[in-house]
Amino acid sequence: MVKLDLLAILVPALPLLGVFITGFGRRKLSAYAAGGIATAMVALSFIASLILFLGHDGQTHIVHLFSWIHVGAMDIPFAFQIDALSLWMMLVVTGIGTLIHLYSIGYMHDDPRVATFFAQLNLFSFSMLLLVMGANFLVTFIGWEGVGMCSYLLIGFWYTTPAFNYAGRKAFVMNRIGDVGMLLAMALMFYQFGTLNYVDVMQQGGLMASGNPLIVTATLLLFLGATGKSAQLPLLTWLPDAMAGPTPVSALIHAATMVTAGVFLVVRSSVLYELAPYTQDIVLWVGVATALFGATVGLFQNDIKKVLAYSTVSQLGYMFAALGTGDYGNGMFHVTTHAFFKALLFLAAGSVIHALGGEQDIRKMGGLKGVTKTTYVTFLIATLAICGIPPLSGFFSKDGILASTFAANPVAYAVLVFAAMLTAFYMFRLLFLTFFGTYRGTAHPHESPKVMTVPLVVLAILSAIGGLLNIPHIFGGHSWLNTFLASAADGIGMHPLELSAGTEWTLMAISTALVLLTIWYAWSLFCKKTTLDGEPADMPFLKRLIAKRWMLDELYAWLFEKPFGWISKHFFSIGEEKIAVPLTAGTGKATLGFGEWLRKVQTGNSSFYLFAMMVGVVVLLILTYFSA
């Protein structure tokens, strides 16, 4: 047990140590030293996680550090929970994290504030590990807020550009709106259960009746938190803007790890969600709608990172749809494969951007497959994976989700398949416009250094073979990941829904055929003759609407920002300047006025004084002798 405790503490402590080293030494460390230390810390953390993982005995271990908040009946420990779910997330976070740290050494080495960057990246890893390892909601919340803060810092890393700062603020504030739900959910659960430890909450919650309004409220509020962090409708507009940050940040935070925190949270509380069918429906439909939303908006974006951002939104929608159907195993599976291929896509995009000296507009790329070979190949693998081409990893996870959605709700299934076609369309549009055709830019492209391409290759391999983790029965596999995770989440919903083998084969055939069809269409449109989009203003109405993100930003501006500004202005101009300040000033004026009035009594006329005194004596005597 001592070994497990020590390792469990080391896992988050190592990145924290990295924060201190790179943070305090940010003036003295060279770019490579800082990057090397930061990467080493996360790598060590990965090794520790791996040891924990290999030694895992299927039990849930609580590593209790100290009592954090203790008031009255509330005793919230600072504790870690080591079970299959957290172990799996630790592996994903530290594993992908190590690769992205490594990649960042190459990507960021010219930046003057590279050590600060690595400190913040390490701080993110620390927060993310706290998030997944927490043994109660509140410790998770530490990480939850911590990753939000790191996200804010890293989005606005190049702080001299006001738009980036705005994007960072937007991300943080929208996350905070989700946190409102999270905080309220925690307050509710504490009120109901008297504890926030996952084990106890799940045990007590599991005893309650299905559909209990309390559980429904709690799960809905938790889900609000999840929508904020995982960029689901309606709190998703921050994620595309978050692409302002350096590309490794987008890969690590806004694709592979942080945005999946919402999924993690729902899986963590799966016992409660199982008891709230109403919430599950909402989760399903929010997921489906987000998947469709992201996929449609991705169609007409011209910024390479924006396309990937909307793709992330869309893929997160898939994950939530899976959770909505109760298929937590495939949800987590998709988290994993998505982490592989989306991190790869971002890193490859970063490599392209690096190669082109900062250019992000796909209309000014093209023909890069000859120059940046490694990047091209890895990008191609990732694209095939995300489109669900068998036997790459995306195929297994996405197909699992589609199958369980079909079992739960065929309409949702149809929408998701449509979204998968759109995904294939915009991903291949991206691929073709970037790597095929002729070069349309001005800079001189060059392949990235080894330190950047090695992570690409590793991730490409993972994207390709990641499906092996969870091979379903019909291919003769044993759904290893599902089985593994089931030990953590009490087994509920971890097994895929039972469809007949025939139906499954049919579904796979349908989706694969449709995706291939779409790829052919994209090829004919972008590879054969290179169709470029203009500015949104020149587009037909529906296309313009989609390209402008269904006007969601404008809607929010009209719905929230404007009224907020209006209230703020009028609270100040009326509440403060017209009411409150005159009130204080009035106190002063009233005192002065009263004094002015009272000083008339001081006439200086002694007869009057005598008179007043006499009246006083009379009154006093009357009071004394006639009251008793």
Added chain:
Amino acid sequence: MEHVMTAIRVVPLDSYLVLSFLLFSIGMVGALVRRNVIIVIMCLELMLNSVNLLLVAFSAYHSDPGAQIMVFFIMLVAAAEVTVGLSILVLMKRNTDSVDMNILNRLKW
């Protein structure tokens, strides 16, 4: 001596109370209504005397010389007060050519 005793006690103490209250009130009304400073001073003397009278009456009825000593001191103080008061009056008349009480309200500055 017995004669003196009954003689003193023929008049009830209440009568002295009423008398001195009456004198006091008259003095006070005078101090209120008159504007001539010297008359006001006279009224003050009148009020002092009404109190003196009461003190002496109580002293006689209670056979306590203390009250009479107090009257004695009151007279001393009254004499001193009148001396100073009248010299102020003279000064006032000399400076303002008036003995009107209301002139004195300038003192409030």
Added chain:
Amino acid sequence: MLYLFYFFAAISVIAALVVVSARSPINSAIALVVCFLSIAGHYILLNAQFLAMVHVIVYTGAILILMLFVIMLLNMNMMIEVQKPAITKILAVITGGLFFLVLLAATKQGLSTPVPATFDPGVGLVKSIGIALFRDYLLPFELSSVLFLSATAGAIMLAKKDNSPNVNRPPSSEPNGNAA
């Protein structure tokens, strides 16, 4: 005996009223003399012989004479006193009457206070006052002489013609006149 009391009482009240209401300060002063003399009569009725003598000497003999001197010195009879408005007078009288009534009412319980049975009629005689004064109250008595001295000095200081330049200035011309 009782009649004598009422007689003196009537004289003192009437004289007091004259003091208050007389037009001329001289008349007021004369009425005050009468009033004080009648009060001296009360003192004799109460067998306070020492006080009666002192009263006549101090008040009638010294204070009132001093006042008359001042009245004549300042030629006050020639001055026409500005009258207060009638409403002030009425108010003053009403308040005074009320004051009187309230005093009476307030002492209602005091009126029935029993008079102690033991009685020493000689308390007001020169001998007993003298003993009390020079044994129990010696210090205040001596101090009062200091008071007198200072009062005399003060009166002289105030009344003597001062030639310093800021004395003849009208008090109203400078709000902070005493600051010099």
Added chain:
Amino acid sequence: MEVLALILIPFLAGLLLLIARPAAMARGIALVSTLLSLAVVFWLWYTWTGVAVTGISHDWVPAWGMRFVLGYGGIGLLMLILTGVLFPFIIGTGYKQPVGDPVLVNALLLFCQSALFGVFLAQNAFLFYIFFELTLLPIFFLLLKWGGEHKRAITVRFFLYTLLGGLALLFSIAYVTLQTPLPHSADFSVLAALHLPMHVQMWLFWTMFLAFAIKMPIFPFHSWQPETYTMAPTQGTMVLSAVMGKMGLYGIVVFLFAIVPEGAQYWSSWVIGLSLFGALYAAVIAFRQNDFKRMVAYSSMSHFGLMCAALFTWNAYGISGTMYQTFAHGVLMVCLFYIVGAVSQRTGSNDFASMGGLKTKMPRFALLFMFVVGNAIALPLTQSFPGEWLMYNGLWQWNNWTAFAGVLLIVLGAIYMLYAYQRVMLGPDRNIAVTDADDEEHTFLVPLILIFMLVGLFPNVILHLVDGPVQHLLNSFTSLP
């Protein structure tokens, strides 16, 4: 004896300053004095056993129940710690951001500290009142002499306004003292045993609450606060917001909850409504301010609104959370106002328009500021988070919707604080001639940051002080008929 020392050390040090007038050593002497007080406070903390301590008890004006009783319970000790910890920093602010004559400023600050210790030590209502008003005097002169624009009008206004509340408090104290059995006593212990009839409690609540509401301030009574904070010299603002505002919260716990518990409970929905509305109102307004200091002033008011609301929820989490938060908020306010002072000292104005893009020139300062912003928006593992979490729990247990309104504050707080950070630090370098944080500023801010990070990690050091008294308070209330 230690309790008397707490009041006397700063007082005598202040006198020493006034008499000896050592212009060069004034700050040093003041700092040593505050550190000495801090040592005494730590000694009290170290020897704290969880039992209320009465240090001194003397008759003073027995007829009026005035007695000279000094002592402290857990909550009082927390306030002493707050005062003790913050004053060295407040004095230390003068090193880098001096205002006027160091002798006089430091003497006034020390007198203020003395009176504040008195407030938190007094165990007699009249004594409390006297110290309560005494704290005003040094601040009054500090503001009047070294304030900013319109200092006379604003200071007098502030003084009158707070005095008005104080008068209502005095009246209430006199009234309740007369209700005690003979011989009258205004000791808290005696007053707390008083069971006033409900109709009396109903109005008495407001006459008492008025004083505390103005002091904090709570929504309709707040209007003195923004302009006073903005106008006051940095040290004055720190004293006002970090410590003096806490007298209001402390007073509510010690007075209102002990003397008029049913009245407080009867009106709690009103107070919570007002406070929460005020908190949201101030947060919304803070967003719009163009003056950095005024923005922080409104943020302080917003925090006070939440604290007051949580206090009236009448459960362990709300009250403990508020008490904990008094400390957190004090540390935060000292940090924030120090930063405001340091930045505006460099740019020559409090106005956001004169700032922007400073991070390029002062990266170290920006990092320190970021830490403070993190605390201000209540990130977990900073000091503010456990307090806010407890307060939200208190509000939730009282009513779900108030909790919702309260939790909105974390969104609004993030909006205005990050916006302010952006307007000060971020954006393109505007070539404003500023220097980075020097060693003095580091010595000032780093310990404070360490304090709030450590307390955020181990909030129990503070919470265990208030836990017992709060439970006692709640028990005594539930045992009422």
